[in-house]
Amino acid sequence: MVVVVSTLSCVENPTCKRGTKKRRRCDIPVEVNKRISLPVELMPTSIPVEEVTLENCIQMKVADSTEHVANDGCITGIEASDALRHNLSGLALQIKLKMCIIEAWASNWNSVVMERNLLTVAKELAALKSLGLYKEKVCLRFLNILKTRMVELLEQANRPHESITVDLTKLWQLAQVQVHENANKKDVKSDFLRLPGYESSIRDASVVWQAMTMARDRGAQLWHDNKHEQALAFLVTADSYMKRFSVKYERIKVDEAMFAMLQEPKRRNTSTRNVRFAATESIIGTADPTFDRSPICPSKPSRLESLLLRTSREFPAPVF
Numbered sequence: 001m002v003v004v005v006s007t008l009s010c011v012e013n014p015t016c017k018r019g020t021k022k023r024r025r026c027d028i029p030v031e032v033n034k035r036i037s038l039p040v041e042l043m044p045t046s047i048p049v050e051e052v053t054l055e056n057c058i059q060m061k062v063a064d065s066t067e068h069v070a071n072d073g074c075i076t077g078i079e080a081s082d083a084l085r086h087n088l089s090g091l092a093l094q095i096k097l098k099m100c101i102i103e104a105w106a107s108n109w110n111s112v113v114m115e116r117n118l119l120t121v122a123k124e125l126a127a128l129k130s131l132g133l134y135k136e137k138v139c140l141r142f143l144n145i146l147k148t149r150m151v152e153l154l155e156q157a158n159r160p161h162e163s164i165t166v167d168l169t170k171l172w173q174l175a176q177v178q179v180h181e182n183a184n185k186k187d188v189k190s191d192f193l194r195l196p197g198y199e200s201s202i203r204d205a206s207v208v209w210q211a212m213t214m215a216r217d218r219g220a221q222l223w224h225d226n227k228h229e230q231a232l233a234f235l236v237t238a239d240s241y242m243k244r245f246s247v248k249y250e251r252i253k254v255d256e257a258m259f260a261m262l263q264e265p266k267r268r269n270t271s272t273r274n275v276r277f278a279a280t281e282s283i284i285g286t287a288d289p290t291f292d293r294s295p296i297c298p299s300k301p302s303r304l305e306s307l308l309l310r311t312s313r314e315f316p317a318p319v320f
Helices: 054-058 062-070 078-085 088-106 111-130 136-156 168-181 185-190 199-224 228-261 303-311
Strands: none
Touching: 088 111, 088 136, 088 228, 111 136, 111 168, 111 199, 111 228, 136 168, 199 228
8 A cells, every 4th residue: 555645835924714614625725844755764865855756767768869770761750759659669769768877866966877778678688689679770770879878877976976877889799799608599499488588687687676575565564564654755755666567567568569579470270171082992890780779768767776886886895
């Protein structure tokens, strides 16, 4: 159970004069000091909300960054945005960018986590590129956009000690080498979960899911014990984990949908059961004309007949 607390904005005239009697509850003045908010230690970062928030980061031209990458520069303007909405590959790039932004925010803008997410995305793109779903030019352009966005977020978050110094060319080559080393043709053609490059993604999603379930169960137990203040912290944490898991799971499922487009439907082995007749007649035997072949139609016994039948049964007695 998640408790959502809404705050009211402070107005110049705290008292509200209403003509009707139904809204007399609004006559209570609202004080700024009595607002309910989360403790400071529960916040992921100490930055003011006006500077950097998760919603602002996600809405920082996500569609503008990927619309030209997904269409490989062939379509621009309104046509590109319309084509991107119906393009599964463009949607996959948008979700990958959104996931990297959320993970960077959850890690308090840690450059190590950002570089690790860059490597994870590079492995996924290398695996999809080996299947023919993306071109190498598109992958490099998207990695460049992703790195530029991470650098912009670090600048806006005022993190001078954090920097991303990874070389995209070397990162892309490393991702391709790791994908080709772990590639198996049989597994690639049959199972998406065994596709090289997605082991870490699936592992991270499972870890986040386990953390969410633990925080949710702990919060529910504290709430049941009437410890609402302690339970609220665990419930908020569980909600944050759930949002992270949703993005990770959505990213994997969209890539799996693109992988499924390459698979051919399995044909069922339908055997043609044709009846063939012999060219010549063969006599097996002669039927007995005196044998009664009339159909047997047993009648339902009466209650007395069934009782007599049960009582007349002889059961084998044990040998003494």
